[in-house]
Amino acid sequence: MKVGVAQVDITPEPGCELSGFAARTQPSIGVLDRLYAKCLYLVEGDERLLWIHVDLIGLLREFVLDFREWAAAKLSLKASQVLISTIHTHSGPATVEISEAGRYDPAYVQFLRARLEEAAREAIENTTACTPVFVEGRCDLAVDRRKKASARTDPRVAAFGWRRDDGSFIGALTNYAMHAVALGPSNRMISADLPGRTAAILSERLPGRPIVLATNGACGNLNPPYEHITSQQLSAWGGQVADAASGLLPEAAPLTDCTLRLASRVVPIALDVLGVDQINEIADRYIGHAGSVGEWGDRYVRALEKWRRSRTEEVRDGQCAATADMEIFAVRLGPAVMLGVNAEVFSAFTDLVREATGRSVYTVGYANGVRGYLPTKVAYDEGGYEVETAHFFYNSFRFKPGGLEHLADEAVQLVRSLFA
Known part of the structure; x- marks a missing residue:
């Protein structure tokens, strides 16, 4: 399998609004850790995959479709060969429109687009033959935040590695399901939260210091054990997820089936x-509960009123x-x-x-x-x-x-x- 990787810095300047929490004082005031866009390009037989993974909360669907059009025109890739994923950090710039949870930043999104194009070109232009490996570990860090009868978590940690002949890794990819909210709404520092720490720690532990794409899973109901943690605790938790893969990948046997489909x-x-009438009834009912959400009740009401107007x-x-x-x-x-x-x-x-x-x-x-x-x-x-x-x-x-x-x-x- 031929593999190309690239990594570009996409950290915004402090002063941008952070996306994800309505109950937050804006704007950002510094950088806790850098944000990156990481690109993995795979070629096996006639199939190709360009996977870009970004340290952001999410991307608009229109952004993805437009980037795919560019990739088709400039890189001769089909739309079905381009995947763009995000870690869902709640401590990054606002690249999606979530009411009262960080003002959408079109200037940053324009900057981001240029950086993703740069990463894609670099990965495609620098491929090398590698041996793929795959392991599955376990991490019991995530909790079902809903605390309902149907509660369930997903402790599986998937890890792929692309290993050179000398045993070093050019790239790796992990998957673990847990919301990237460990720093909580009190945090005003730019950060890739737990997935960023997982990626950095795993890269340090693997031979060759590979570029690591730490992807998030099906985590709509899953959170860290608690929020508002220190940077030291963030590293400890990131290390727990990395531990599930770091000991297994170097010893993993080469895949006998290298199929890419x-x-x-x-x-x-x-x-x-x-x-x-239903829209108004629901909006009125929940506005009546606004006092229960404390100091950010005004933002809650503004979001509700915007929803009422837009849907009506x-x-x-x-x-x-x-x-x-x-x-x-x-x-x-x-x-x-x-x-x-x-x-x-x-x-x-x-x-x-x-x-x-x-x-x-x-x-x-x-x-x-x-x-x-x-x-x-x-x-x-x-x-x-x-x-x-x-x-x-x-x-x-x-x-x-x-x-x-x-x-x-x-x-x-x-x-x-x-x-x-």
Whole structure:
């Protein structure tokens, strides 16, 4: 397998607003650690994959589609060969539009686009033959933050490495499901949070100091044990995730099956579209609860009122879509499959696909855009932030119950096609 890697610094200047928390004092006041865009380019037979992984909260779907058009024109890559994922840090610049949780920064996004083009070109122009390896470790750090009867976590840590003949690594990729919110809303420093520390520590521990893409998983319901931690604790937790792979990768046997196969599909998932009276009833009800959220109640109300106006206008104008497009981007690397999904998907999604296919399957959340939370059907009965109020901040209608299960069924078909 031929492999190319690249890494570019995408750290903004302090003073930018940080994305992810409404309950935060803005703007940023410094840099705790640098943010990077990391590129992995794989060639096996006639197949090619350009995977760009970015230390940001997420990207707009339009950004991804536009970048794919550029890659087709300038790099002769198909749209189905370009995957862009993010770590979902809540301590980076605002590259998606989340109401009252950091002002979207178009100037930074323009800068980012140029840096991603640079990384893509560098990786493609500098490939070398490597031996792929794959291991699965375990980390029990993440907790189900919802604390409901349906609680479940995903302790699996997937790790791929691309090893040179001398035993050193040119690149590595990990996957672990846990929200990148360890620093919490009190933090005002720019940071890649836990995935950034995991990547840095694993790189230090592996021979060759490879570029490491530490991807996030199906973590819509998963958090670190607690927030507002110190930088030292962040390194300790990042080390725990890195530990799950660092001892296994150097000793891993070469993959006897180096298959690289890609498949993707866009699946329309039904939205819970409301009438104007329902919109007003819900907005009034939750505004009545604003006092319970403390000092950031004003931001909560502003987000709700924006949601009320936007959804009402959309419904009255007849411009309201009944569905939202979810893209499943499947990458088979030997015996394992990575499933990119453009949502904050609950951890049960991965288990559903694993159980139905019997394959080593891992979800890459926040991939090729981010469209809000995709909870399990049972979560709607249990209630909670992800199903009741998160869509106010995403300024959209929530998904109807059953959307996750439908997407999992589609993913099962896609995974099976990769082994047919």
